[in-house]
Amino acid sequence: xxxxxxxxxxxxxxxxxxxxxxxxxxxxxxxxxxxxxxxxxxxxxxxxxxxxxxxxxxxxxxxxxxxxxxxxxxxxxxxxxxxxxxxxxxxxxxxxxxxxxxxxxxxxxxxxxxxx
Amino acid sequence: xxxxxxxxxxxxxxxxxxxxxxxxxxxxxxxxxxxxxxxxxxxxxxxxxxxxxxxxxxxxxxxxxxxxxxxxxxxxxxxxxxxxxxxxxxxxxxxxxxxxxxxxxxxxx
Numbered sequence: 001x002x003x004x005x006x007x008x009x010x011x012x013x014x015x016x017x018x019x020x021x022x023x024x025x026x027x028x029x030x031x032x033x034x035x036x037x038x039x040x041x042x043x044x045x046x047x048x049x050x051x052x053x054x055x056x057x058x059x060x061x062x063x064x065x066x067x068x069x070x071x072x073x074x075x076x077x078x079x080x081x082x083x084x085x086x087x088x089x090x091x092x093x094x095x096x097x098x099x100x101x102x103x104x105x106x107x108x109x110x111x112x113x114x115x116x
Numbered sequence: 117x118x119x120x121x122x123x124x125x126x127x128x129x130x131x132x133x134x135x136x137x138x139x140x141x142x143x144x145x146x147x148x149x150x151x152x153x154x155x156x157x158x159x160x161x162x163x164x165x166x167x168x169x170x171x172x173x174x175x176x177x178x179x180x181x182x183x184x185x186x187x188x189x190x191x192x193x194x195x196x197x198x199x200x201x202x203x204x205x206x207x208x209x210x211x212x213x214x215x216x217x218x219x220x221x222x223x224x225x
Contacts, residue, residue, distance in 0.1 A: 034213075043120075043203070043217040044159070093158050103147065103207060107158035 003027055004096050006108035013084055013115055021079045021111045023094030029074035030096035034105065035067075038091045050077050074098070084115040118142045120216035122204050127222045128194055136189045136219045138204030148180050148187045149205040149213065159203055162189070191221075199223045 003026040013019050023033060032051050036044040048064075050056040050071035058064045068080040077096075081088055091112055095105040119141045128134040140148065147166040151159035165171055165180035165187065177190040189202055201218040208214055 036215075041217075041220075044215040046212065046214075049212065091156075103164055104161055105213065107160070110156075110158045112156070 002104075002106045004030075004094065004106045004108040006094055006111050008111060009109060010112045011114070013113070015085055015115055016083055018080055018082045019084055019113060021081075021092055021094075021113075023077045023079070023096070023108050025075045025096045025098070025106070028096075029098050030077075031074065031098040032096070033071055033077040034095045034097075035069060035077075035079050036093045036095070038093060038110075044093065047079075081113065084113070086115045089113055089115045118206075118208075118214050120204055120206060120214060122202075122216045122219045124217070125220045125222070127224060128191075130194055130196060130223055130225050132194050133190065133192050134194060134221065136191075136202050136204075136221070138187045138189075138216060140185050140187070140204065140206045140214075140216075142206040142208045142214050144208035144212075145182070146207040146209050148178075149203075149207060150176075150178050150187075150189045151203040151205060151215075153201045153203055153218065155201075162202075164207070194223050196223050196225070 005024045007022045035047045038044050047062045048056040048058045052071050052074050056069035071077040093110040094108045122138040150162040153159040163178040170179045175192045180187045201220050203218045204216040206214045
């Protein structure tokens, strides 16, 4: 149980285009979902926290107009990188809370974004 | 401020024991996570310590001292597949988790 999926796993896009990444909790209702980005050999950096039906809470330094987050249902959150630039190339990981364990976060497999 | 320190890299031999240390200083603290992350993959949960002391779970054990802001992950009977990054993370409350940069463990034959 407590499986989180992400789609796509890899995406390559051209500079200036937008990319949408989906995060789904497959067998539980995720009351809270998190979006992280990770650069090579670095830590996971929390970008934003989203609760179903409400606006996401963004971390300091994260542009909310550039990284659009929609938590439309208890099983789906999406991250849209708008007008992508090469510096947005990174590993994006979502996680979800709300399974049987109160504290545990269940991570998706991640999405490797490359902007050319 | 938020600060989590752990060694960048460690090397150990197959069958041996290795201890990965972590010190943390975060505004708010509910508990301490350890995650394992293989290259190019998402982290997988290993442990969550709330109370002081050692918690054992098979080959992996995790220790916490809240007064010292210190934790360690102990891996016994190392296997080649244990080569990965190990992330220490502070549960700061409000569902917010702060991650350390991770310790890359290399297990050699």
